[in-house]
Amino acid sequence: MELLFHQAIQNPSKIAIKVQEKSFTYSQLIQNAKSVAALLLNGKADLNEARVAFMINPGFDYVAVQWGIWMAGGVAVPLCITYPFPSIQYVIEDTQAELIVTAKEYEELLKVYSEDPTKRFIRFSDDSLEEMQGDLPSISYERGAMILYTSGTTSLPKGVLTTHGTIEAQIRTLIKAWKWTAQDHTICLLPLHHVHGIINVVSCALWAGATVEFVHPFDARTVFETILSGQVTVFMAVPTIYFKLISYFESESDLRKTAITESLNKLRLMVSGSAALPVSVMEKWKEISGHYLLERYGMTEIGMAISNPYNGERKAGYIGQPLADVEVRLVDENNQEVKKGEPGEIQVKGPSVFKEYWGKNEATQKAFTSDGWFMTGDIAVIEDGYFRILGRDSVDIIKSGGYKISALEIEEVLRKHPEIQDCGVVGIPDEEWGELVAAALISAQDLESKELNTWLRERMPAYKTPRRYLFLNELPRNAMGKVVKNELKKLFIETPQ
Numbered sequence: 001m002e003l004l005f006h007q008a009i010q011n012p013s014k015i016a017i018k019v020q021e022k023s024f025t026y027s028q029l030i031q032n033a034k035s036v037a038a039l040l041l042n043g044k045a046d047l048n049e050a051r052v053a054f055m056i057n058p059g060f061d062y063v064a065v066q067w068g069i070w071m072a073g074g075v076a077v078p079l080c081i082t083y084p085f086p087s088i089q090y091v092i093e094d095t096q097a098e099l100i101v102t103a104k105e106y107e108e109l110l111k112v113y114s115e116d117p118t119k120r121f122i123r124f125s126d127d128s129l130e131e132m133q134g135d136l137p138s139i140s141y142e143r144g145a146m147i148l149y150t151s152g153t154t155s156l157p158k159g160v161l162t163t164h165g166t167i168e169a170q171i172r173t174l175i176k177a178w179k180w181t182a183q184d185h186t187i188c189l190l191p192l193h194h195v196h197g198i199i200n201v202v203s204c205a206l207w208a209g210a211t212v213e214f215v216h217p218f219d220a221r222t223v224f225e226t227i228l229s230g231q232v233t234v235f236m237a238v239p240t241i242y243f244k245l246i247s248y249f250e251s252e253s254d255l256r257k258t259a260i261t262e263s264l265n266k267l268r269l270m271v272s273g274s275a276a277l278p279v280s281v282m283e284k285w286k287e288i289s290g291h292y293l294l295e296r297y298g299m300t301e302i303g304m305a306i307s308n309p310y311n312g313e314r315k316a317g318y319i320g321q322p323l324a325d326v327e328v329r330l331v332d333e334n335n336q337e338v339k340k341g342e343p344g345e346i347q348v349k350g351p352s353v354f355k356e357y358w359g360k361n362e363a364t365q366k367a368f369t370s371d372g373w374f375m376t377g378d379i380a381v382i383e384d385g386y387f388r389i390l391g392r393d394s395v396d397i398i399k400s401g402g403y404k405i406s407a408l409e410i411e412e413v414l415r416k417h418p419e420i421q422d423c424g425v426v427g428i429p430d431e432e433w434g435e436l437v438a439a440a441l442i443s444a445q446d447l448e449s450k451e452l453n454t455w456l457r458e459r460m461p462a463y464k465t466p467r468r469y470l471f472l473n474e475l476p477r478n479a480m481g482k483v484v485k486n487e488l489k490k491l492f493i494e495t496p497q
């Protein structure tokens with residue numbers, strides 16, 4: 001990852017990170033990252049890919065710790081700061097993290113690990129950092145760098161292991177495609193345990209020697225205030241965020257609207273991704289900001305693969321064309337390339353594709369064809385040279401607010417509720433969230449959804465909790481006894497709330 005630090009070393013006095021009124025230079029970032037590396041190494045020469053789980057709020061310390069882990073030769077495992085303990089525990093246990101780094105705010109949540117003799121528990125505070133003495137290990141491209149968790153067609157989330165080489169390829173592609181430079185200034189409002197926030201926004205900006213301004217948690221007013229300050233050049237978000245920004249904009253006075261529009265006009269690039277961008281949102285945003293949003297397509301396992309052009313026509317409803325150095329093909333059920341104009345599964349090959357699902361050999365094997373193409377499960381068609389997403393091959397994957405959610409994972413948890421005999425979870429279309437998680441329940445008695453939500457939120461992140469419930473006497477099943485999810489979706493859509 002030396003190239004990631006290269007610009008930073010070249011421009012030591014430049015502002016790397018801004019958090020509210022505080023600014024941090026690249027020199028401070030490099031220095032703190034090296035001190036974190038020293039702290040983690042604790043006298044060792046190399047962490048040799050030990051997993052280091054860390055729970056820190058987005059901002060300067062977060063990046064310093066992540067860079068420190070990479071410098072010390074560890075594998076970074078970011079922990080989502082809004083997860084309840086069982087979800088955190090799953091990640092720590094699944095990665096067999098040997099080191100746990102926590103900010104003060106999360107010490108209490110993670111305290112069982114402070115008593116675990118197999119783990120090193122580090123209470124992070126930059127006061128405790130000491131200057132790095134000696135050399136840092138030299139890290140080859142093939143070595144593991146990061147594990148991000150993604151939900152899929154299995155009930156348990158899978159850890160996606162990327163190497164230093166993978167991450168570098170993912171960043172390089174985007175630097176070139178979207179023309180990042182050291183003059184850029186971007187806002188980071190996305191969570192950092194997913195590629196959109198950590199690769200597309202933070203790592204690309206820092207690779208280019210630009211400034212990242214953290215606005216966390218997301219709040220539309222603060223986003224507009226930050227843009228009104230006049231420094232922002234690049235902005236990236238999921239469609240739900242654009243939807244929320246539009247709603248907020250519409251509630252503003254005419255005077256404020258004019259000021260916001262003028263400052264948005266000055267940005268050089270606005271990107272949308274992680275979920276389908278509704279054409280209505282794209283058109284409304286064009287009216288407000290003067291920008292045709294650049295829509296692109298990616299996945300935790302592959303980084304970004306397909307993008308509308310930086311220069312050239314950005315087509316509403318389309319994800320664009322394959323990015324440089326990313327091979328993309330559309331295939332039928334037999335892995336044969338489809339004829340021109342026919343729909344097929346998107347498969348991807350290239351240096352930005354992940355190495356493996358951590359500890360899950362079988363799942364890794366199943367995810368690739370025998371000749372090394374990663375099977376995304378997304379179905380698309382090419383029209384006039386632009387890819388258009390048609391859907392997914394699995395009804396059990398839900399995208400809500402840009403988060404990928406497994407219906408099976410939610411069903412597993414729901415089935416543990418003492419009153420629930422059976423259940424079926426689906427995603428139903430929603431303008432704001434893309435899809436909403438909806439659960440059909442068979443229970444001895446109707447449950448209070450408020451109580452059920454409280455019970456669920458102790459066991460899973462808020463964004464996975466169902467937003468609609470339907471109490472049924474039986475679930476729609478086919479002749480094989482399998483729940484017919486499309487029937488269930490219809491039931492939700494047809495049943496008034």
Ligand code: MLC
Binds near residue numbers: 190191401
């Ligand atoms: C939260 N709420 C939801 C919800 N999530 N309601 C319906 N569906 C959901 N999915 C509810 C909360 O319970 C709460 O209600 C209210 O909305 C506000 O909650 P919040 O947590 O404060 O929401 P907010 O901060 O507004 O979050 C919205 C968001 C967030 C869009 C900022 O969802 C987000 O950060 N999404 C981005 C995810 C992301 O980075 N994905 C990229 C994956 S990588 P109440 O009633 O409880 O108060 C990838 C690859 C690629 O996909 O291509 O990029």
Ligand code: AMP
Binds near residue numbers: 275277296378
């Ligand atoms: P994740 O596993 O969270 O990385 O989510 C990746 C998935 O998000 C992809 O497999 C797609 O289904 C979806 N996705 C990402 N970008 C887009 C987009 N622009 N349009 C539609 N779906 C998208």
